[in-house]
Amino acid sequence: MLPLRESTIRAAFVNATRKELNDLTLPAGFDEIDWAKLDYLGWRDRKNPRRAFVVVPVDGEPVGIMLRQAEATPRTRAQCSWCRDVHLPNDVVFFSARRSGAGGRNGNTVGTLVCSEFECSANVRKTPPVAYVGFDVEAARDERIANLRMRAAGFAAEVLHEG
Template sequence: MLPLTEKIIRASFANASRKEVSVLTLPPDFDELDWEAVDYLGWRDPKMSKRSYVVVPSGEGEVTAILLREADARPAARAQCTWCQDVKLPNDVVFFSAKRAGAAGRNGDTVGTLVCAEFQCSTNVRRPVPPAYLGFDVDAAREERILALRERAAAFAENVLRPS
């Protein structure tokens, strides 16, 4: 992911009001992020427990930022993250919803997804996978997982932008 500034992030929100954007708190480690190891930027707002944000690359140097709200209820069974689809589940997965952009969101339309609670997907897909068979290309499998994560996160962002 290309390095981002606070100004770029605040300007790229698709489904948040100016007030919501003005009160957001950036992640505490924002200045130390390793942008090479980040496929999307996601974090929880430390001041508002049910509010989170993701910033997803959406094309030629462009990004889409999305305000998420965590559901009050947790999945009844251990859920799998829709984005990284990590089978080891080193962390909790929660349901997040996002208002659609524009008039659809103002009318109450939302979309939802199951995502790692602390947005560790980029770390999860970079872990080496055990070789499935003799000659299995672990590096190619890892790159495939990274690409799939990027595609699924971008598809969610496109869904938020799509009028219902």
């Protein structure tokens, strides 16, 4: 992911009100982020733990999305829809997001199961287990990274779709 400035992040949000953007706090340690190890930027709001933010590259442009965590938690161990890691060291929660534009103003939302602290980029970079003799571990890791980027961008596209 390309490095982003605070002004770029704030301007990228497609489903937040001006007040919500004014209340937005950047993630702790923002100045020390290793952008090369991220496929998207995600963080929880320190003031409101049920609110979170993600900035996802879509066609080379950042798309910011404000998320709300559901009150209920999954009854069983859920799988993250973005990284799809089957050996998750973290929890997965359900987040919803208002659609952008008129759809969002009419109350339309989309939802997804995502790692609770947005650890997907680290999860897909872990060395996968060798599935068979001759298994290309690096190719498998690269595919996992590409799939994460595709799924995160797909979610952003759903938020952008006013349907």
